[in-house]
Amino acid sequence: MQYICTRCAKKVDADTLAACCDCGGLFELDFTPPAWDPALIDRSCWSIFRYRRFMAVDGNIWRGITMGEGMTPIIEFEPGVLFKMDYFMPTLSFKDRGAATLVSHMAAIGVKSCVQDSSGNAGNAVAAYCARAGISCDIYVPEGTSPKKITMIEAHGARAHVIEGTRDHCADVCRREVFEHGAYYANHVYNPYFYEGMKAYIYETLEQLGRIPENILVPLGNGTLFIGVVKALEHLLASGAIDAFPNVIALQGEYCDPIYQGIRQGLDHPAEIEVKPTIAEGIAIGKPMRGRELMDMIRRHNIRVVTAPEDRILDCRARIARRGIFCEHTTAANLAAWEHYCEIYGPSSDVLITMCGAGIKSEH
Ligand SMILES: Cc1ncc(COP(=O)(O)O)c(C=O)c1O
Ligand SMILES: [Zn+2]
Numbered sequence: 001m002q003y004i005c006t007r008c009a010k011k012v013d014a015d016t017l018a019a020c021c022d023c024g025g026l027f028e029l030d031f032t033p034p035a036w037d038p039a040l041i042d043r044s045c046w047s048i049f050r051y052r053r054f055m056a057v058d059g060n061i062w063r064g065i066t067m068g069e070g071m072t073p074i075i076e077f078e079p080g081v082l083f084k085m086d087y088f089m090p091t092l093s094f095k096d097r098g099a100a101t102l103v104s105h106m107a108a109i110g111v112k113s114c115v116q117d118s119s120g121n122a123g124n125a126v127a128a129y130c131a132r133a134g135i136s137c138d139i140y141v142p143e144g145t146s147p148k149k150i151t152m153i154e155a156h157g158a159r160a161h162v163i164e165g166t167r168d169h170c171a172d173v174c175r176r177e178v179f180e181h182g183a184y185y186a187n188h189v190y191n192p193y194f195y196e197g198m199k200a201y202i203y204e205t206l207e208q209l210g211r212i213p214e215n216i217l218v219p220l221g222n223g224t225l226f227i228g229v230v231k232a233l234e235h236l237l238a239s240g241a242i243d244a245f246p247n248v249i250a251l252q253g254e255y256c257d258p259i260y261q262g263i264r265q266g267l268d269h270p271a272e273i274e275v276k277p278t279i280a281e282g283i284a285i286g287k288p289m290r291g292r293e294l295m296d297m298i299r300r301h302n303i304r305v306v307t308a309p310e311d312r313i314l315d316c317r318a319r320i321a322r323r324g325i326f327c328e329h330t331t332a333a334n335l336a337a338w339e340h341y342c343e344i345y346g347p348s349s350d351v352l353i354t355m356c357g358a359g360i361k362s363e364h
Contacts, residue, residue, distance in 0.1 A: 001056055003027035003192065006293060014056075014193075015109040019178050019185035026290060029192045031056045036239035041207065046071055048097055048200035054235065055101060055196040062104035065132050069096040070200050074208050077323060080349025081338070082213060084205065087327065091124040091152065092358035097201065098194035098224055099125035102186060105193040107133040114186035115140065117174035119167055119281050120149035121357055122188045122224075127158035130186070137186070140174040142167045144281070146363050166275060168286050189222045189289045198228025199235070205352060206236065212246050215351035217338050219330070220250040220259055220305065221283035223294045225354065230297045245301050249351075251337035253280040254307045258287065259294055263305050268295060279313055282330030282357060306341045308333035321359070328357030 001014040007025025012018070020026050033054040034040065040053040048055075048070035049062055067090040077083045086094035103126065106114065113136035116126045123139040130137040137158035141150060142165065153160045163170040178185040188194045206212055212233070218226050229248065236242045252260045255278040261271035270291035278284050288294060298305060316339075317332035334353050342348055 001058065002030040004030045014105075017109075017111070017182075017184055019175075019187070019190050026190055026293075027192050029056050029196070033235055036236050036241040038207070048100060048197055048204075051200050051203045054203065055199060056193065057101065057196070058105055058108035061108045062100070065104045065107060065129060066100055067096070067128075067132070069100050069197075070204060072204070074205065074352070077320070077325075077335075077353070080351065082350075082352045083325065083355045084201070084352055085325075086201070086354050086356045087331070087358040091121070091128045092361055093121035093125060094198075094201070094225060094354060094356035095122045095125035095188065096129070097197035098122075098188055098228070099129040099197070101197035102126070102188070102191050102193040103129035103133050103135065106130075106135060106184065106186060111135055111184045111186075113137070114184040115174055115177045116186045116188075117141070117171045118188070119221075119284070120145045120361070121282060123158075123160070124149055124152045126186050126188075127153045127156040130158065131156040138177070138183075140170050142170040146361055148361050148363065152361075166286065167281075167284055168275070188224045194224060195227050195231060198225050199232035200228075201225060201354070202229055202232035202236065206241065212236070212242050213350045213352040215247045215249060215348060217249045217251060217334060217341070217351055217353045219283050219334055219354070219356065220252050220294065221285040222288050223290060225356065226250055226294065227290070227297070230301065248301060248303045249338070249341055250298065250303055250305045251283075251334060252305065252307050253278045253283045253333060254310045256280075256284040256286055257307050258285075259291065259298070260305045260307055262291070262295060263298060268292060270295070278310060279329040280308060280310070280333040281362070282328065283333065304341070304345070306337050306344065308337035309340055312336040312339070317359070325355060326359035327355050328359055328362040330362070331355055331357045
């Protein structure tokens with residue numbers, strides 16, 4: 001397997017320990033899956049790895065690392081609004097999809113220790129899967145991260161480093177370990193193996209519903225689910241498994257919206273914005289590292305970007321809870337953004353919304 005640099009197109013073996021290309025560009029995998037064919041699904045396997053023929057997965061090492069992630073139910077929240085219950089995962093968030101494929105790759109190439117920065121959920125997931133793989137792990141989280149997420153990280157035997165300042169500064173501190181001290185960067189933004197696991201969100205949806213809903217609403221912080229969703233839909237479309245690309249809607253927080261602003265301003269990169277304090281901590285990414293890539297995808301598929309009004313998040317969370325589902329504040333922003341979308345573009349239905357983080361993990 002090889003990586004291709006998204007900036008200079010240089011090819012590098014995917015067993016490299018480098019976080020990115022010498023030129024500073026981020027890697028993507030040089031991997032084209034076979035055409036989608038339900039006969040290639042391993043129906044004996046009850047996790048994202050049932051779709052491994054369509055994902056870059058090295059050998060069989062994943063068998064000792066998987067915890068049955070994925071296969072999350074789709075339920076009706078209200079008529080026409082479907083929730084995919086992606087916090088029904090081993091570490092209570094959707095990041096387990098990507099952590100399972102990333103850590104399996106790390107184990108396959110013999111990584112013994114790693115670092116990762118995260119607002120919490122990706123750190124939880126990487127810490128848990130590294131524990132399973134016997135890989136030592138240091139996780140950097142920004143101050144203000146829910147103490148419960150930190151407790152979880154430490155329970156898995158990882159070291160949690162709480163960094164003063166913003167989420168973006170926390171990433172800079174972690175990257176110093178990578179670029180100055182050579183640590184392996186088990187990061188959901190840099191490492192393309194993470195996206196391979198996220199693709200299963202769409203493959204599962206197709207298998208569960210027998211179709212892809214008209215509207216697919218996904219959060220957009222660094223865009224790990226977003227990229228997985230777009231890649232999987234492009235794959236299904238190229239395979240003739242779907243007739244048209246669905247209406248993908250990406251959402252950002254009202255107080256942290258660099259891509260929304262970048263698109264509005266006609267830029268090819270995220271806008272410089274001031275990040276204001278928000279309860280949607282999971283999507284508070286002021287400088288998404290794959291910003292240009294995300295904006296290319298948005299333009300390629302006419303994807304609409306909307307913001308989640310901050311003052312509606314708590315009400316949405318309460319309404320979702322009154323229907324039996326206790327989600328994270330950031331996840332309640334998804335419903336707030338969908339309702340805002342319907343106000344701007346007119347009422348719509350047949351939407352799939354991800355419930356990507358469990359309420360028990362977030363506190364405000
Ligand atoms: C609950 C929740 N929702 C959404 C996101 C945004 O994901 P991404 O930054 O990959 O776009 C995160 C990221 O950690 C999250 O924890
Ligand atoms: Zn390069």
